[in-house]
Amino acid sequence: MPLARNIFVFAVYASLLVPSFAAPASGSFAKSVQPFFEQHCFDCHDGSEQKGGLNLEALKPSFDSPEACAQWTRVFDRLERGEMPPPKKSRPPTDQQKAAMQWIGLSVFDAETRRHASDGRAAWRRLNRNEYQNTIRDLLFVDVDVKAMLPEDGLSGGFDNVDAALDVSAIHLEKYLEAADAALDVAMVKTPKPESRSQRYSFLDDKREVGKSIGKQILALPDAAVFTNEVYPPKRLDGFRAPVAGRYKFRMSIYAWQSPRSLPAMIYAGSQNPQRGKTELTRAFDAPPGQPTVREWIELLERNDTIRVVTSGPSKGFNDPVESYKGPGLAVQWVEVEGPLVGEWPPASVAKLIGDLNLAKGTMADAETVLRRFMLRAFRREVSAAEMQPYFDLVREKFDQSGSFEEALRMGLKAVLVSPDFLFFKAAPGKLDDYALASRLSYFLWSTMPDDALLALAAKHQLTAANLRQQVERMLADPKAQAFTNNFTALWLKLRDIKATMPDKKLYPEFDELLEWSMVSETHEFFDEVLRRDLSLLSFVQSDFAMLNSRLAEHYGIPGVDGLGFRKVALQPEWHRGGVLTQAAVLKVTANGTNTSPVVRGAFFLDRILGRPAPAPPKNVPAIEPDTRGATTIRAQLEKHRDVELCATCHSRIDPPGAALESYDVIGGFREKYRAMTDYRNRVPGRQYGYGLPCETDAALTDGRKFANLDEFKSLLLSDATTRDQIARNVTEKLLTYATGHALDFADRAAVTDILNRIKTKNYGLRTLLHEVVQSSTFRNK
């Protein structure tokens, strides 16, 4: 490992800005570290003081466990970043610090490198819920919500697909048994082919609330019913109720009436009883002005479900007469529903699983054929006859005892679905074999099992560097790659919390579900665009474009965007947008629905964008209690906080980016003043809020450079080569973690530096990075 070790050593000293480093001296703990600790650290971190809970006297020079390595890594990092000793204490002489860091760094590096060689870097882990759900879908060709049956997965370091987060326990196994039954119930369906039919409906013929409101809240044109933005009546398609659960194809003819611009038609599908169940915004379409247009889509419905159509824009006014209404409305001509969509029968699941076998008359030989085919796919590798035998034996025993081929086969399939070979990512230490590599790649980009093409390449040992590159391109072009964008952004940027808070409807009456849906789509579209065009990782901090639809453009005050489809929009400086930090979804998940906190957003920036998270607050420090009565600013409260020395160290890093982000409210709108409910002077007409104190967004970086707002803050960040590197390093680390299912070890830093050096010359492109990750030895080893 001499090469990696050298790269590593270089990396360490490069960060210390001591490039003229010669060969490492062979120091020892007693010579290089012990005296250094005694002189510079024990004042605060000995057995009696233990500041910040750290007792260096008790820290043994031993590197046997991952925990010990992690602990020593923290010490190394504090020294490397110059955070310790704290600024007020005297600086240790550079050569002493170098020697101490060198000993610590190389000790951890050597220990981890040994462990990677003997055990492998990533530990075996089970599929997480998402992966399990997708794998069942692709393995059995069924749509079953098995995810909801499984216990929630934990997070480790913010990721739900890493080894440390994916323990297994009895409850999992119990639920896997149940989930396997649920999936097999659907996959081995025996019911007769459901009848599918097609019918056209018109809201003008409605017999219930919509029909009764025609001429009052709903306008009737000769060819269409026109909806405006009112809650009542709910625009339910009451004529249609799904006769059975299944997929239904909808076609709907719509246009925007009395409108110069498109209007949205939002579809809520599900149980439509207002007192019952969930209705979710499942999709939204544009209705172009004056021009009837047919929109078509497929909806997965439960029995008795139907859809509801909602538009936005102005409301007619509940009691205002229809005849004199001059505003825009959504005209719906007709809705056609076809379903349930049955396709071939028996369904693909049965056909692909058991072929044309007769379940009533199968033999043991048939069962073996089915199981053999199934196990190869379920275990995602070659399976020896000896490995298969116990499963055959189980089926034979059940067959003999029950006399039912179907029951026996089902039991075999079920056993496969709870076996460790199915549930775990398994690999031997060292280089991944072709199958393990195919699985790693597939779960990275698709969050599901490898497809036949990938397995075929693995079988032929053809996952070479060039083929891997080709496969990555092929897989990214597949719709399944949406899982990568969605899951990675859900974890990295916390978008999975998008529904965690509901904005205060008095302070933020403009918030609606279309906006929330658009927010998440914006970040997905943006990520996709950066990936598609191999744009720089620095685009995540600043970009000269945004991916917008009409709803977001309206929200951001950006003119000229008509329609719900997302498109690339060139940004003007006065719009104060660009990068992910100004995207509404990110701004929403870092706020609580009523107010923003510079601390929360600042900490998010340090952790997720800069990759230098602030440590947890010390014990017994109360959090700031927000006060929306409008008299005190958050800055005034924070300044009290910062006067305390204990708090100042971290808050001097957290608060400045947090302050800059104060220009954006809890739903990502740009603001210069806070909205307030009381103590305000200028109430906004028609609103229940007014404008209170101005946002104070100016601050200074720790090095003293001042900025007035987020735009200037971002410029400062990007003007600095070290910071640019750090931002790119952070994305690289997050991506490598997600891709390999293991949080980065200290020893992995060499590999990250190596990848960074390669992508730096290519403008830090995201697609380039993705390829480099897949080609890296970290990805290709266990």
Place this chain on the structure above:
Amino acid sequence: MNRRYFLRAAGVSLALPVLEHFLPRCYAAAGAQPIRRMVCMNTNLGIYPGHLFPAMAGRDFESTPYLDIVKDHREQMTVFSGVSHPEVDGGHATEASFLTAAPHPGSSSFRNSISLDQWVAEKLGATTRVGSLVLTSNEGNASLSYNRSGVMLPADFKPSVVFKRLFVEGTAREVEQQVTRLRDGQSIMDLVTDQTKRLQKQVGAQDRERLDQYFTSVREVEERLKKSEEWTQKPKPKVAVQPPTDITNRLDVIGRTRLLYDLVHLALQTDSTRLATIALFGLNAVPVVQGVDQDWHNLSHHGKDPAKIAELKLIEAAQLAALNDFLAKLKATPEQGGTLLDHTMVLYGSNLGNAASHDNKNMPLLLFGGGFRHAGHLAFDQQNNTPIGKIFVSMLQRFGFETEHFASGKGRITGLELA
């Protein structure tokens, strides 16, 4: 629907709950220790402290708006103040540690530990049809209960499903099918045991640990399947109650809570279980409560706005009124020479001390019934909180377990004696 069930649904009551019939014989004997039970609830958006905590400590505390609601049970109540879980921080994340006391649930390397109810469930084993009820008021399956590996047990959300599991007898064919399924499960477990043993020979230390986890799980599931098989073949208790209709309107939190309370009451009364946890989730929406028209989560971040605090009070008072009715039901149910409340510890609280600032200190916590000499208001230091784990130790000892520790709690809580 089987015949007996049909008759019952039609109003022909065949039998009232005959509790003694279902109690293990030893408990029926005179002088024996009574059966102990426990129900724990966490309402995860806090309880506004200004309306809860009395100013004065001790039995003669002056009541508060919230304590007024449960005043009928004042003699059977202890309200704790100045308590929290040490080092349990991270705002909303701390709901994971409400019954476990595991430190730093908000940190990236957090691992949970066993919850109070599951600690007891492990000891009780298969004494009852279900070891514990793990319930939630909300869609999704998040719960308060964690097993020894720190994995959250998925909660049941539909009362109708639990009711069916506990009280509705399947047809002979259904029972037979269920038994077959459980037996098949056991055979499958045998097979994967062999697979696991084979794999164990091939792996390094780190992976062996994971595989051992799997192996232990297999053994445990085998055991549980066996017990389930036994219980499947025993008749279920007959109850003269209509099966509940699930409330599908997720905004009707109070209605849902009441259904869960009724279910727990029935389960305890029939000794179908002795343990229940209910995760009472707040909403990022407007709950169905008279006079409330703002989002609940938002109200909890009231920013000291008196109008918001007033609305928040309406919700929290409705929650406490539901709790009060649950306690009244337990009290009105005679058993073992006392009432169900005498033998059921009911713990109600929140992981947030001050929801407005996400503060996890000074958590609101109420303990009812269960066989304590209740102490009214037990006030501890607001600055230097007493670990809630000590209250848990007291509860475990009340169960009859000889333990001095639970997580960060060492020794019993002072001031609360066993009755």
